[in-house]
Amino acid sequence: MKKHELVWNKNQHGVGIALIDEQHRQIIDRVNQIANAVAMEAKSDALKEMxxxxxxxACEHFAVEERLMAEHGYPDMENHIQEHLRMYQQLSNLVKTVLRATGRNKAALVSAYLSDWAERHILQADKELGGFLIAKGLN
Ligand SMILES: [Fe+2]
Ligand SMILES: [Fe+2]
Structure with a gap:
């Protein structure tokens, strides 16, 4: 396993809602692809596209979660949406700055940052949401 590679693990990352879990798995795949591209010093155009x-x-995924929260009256919806907005801002800033980043240290920072970006929210906010939706009878 590469240094910053995330590995999907149902026990660790699973929130128990099939659609959300599938999208998280895809997000983790994309994070790994981007981290690899950065490590291999991929061309700026390719990186920008990824x-x-x-x-x-990520926007599509946030919309899915926010729709489920609204439909089921999730009490922590405001905070969760704020966190999505913050993540969106961080990611779009990264898109702008990553293209100027060169060298191994910066590359490692970018992939570590992305791993953290994706994983922290899944392990905390999304797990809480998953628990709530399961209690409402979803799966
Ligand atoms: Fe979320
Ligand atoms: Fe999520």
């Missing part, structure tokens, strides 16, 4: 794709996919 990051922009990731941004679009």
């Amino acid at each position: 990051l922009e794709d990731m941004l679009i996919f």
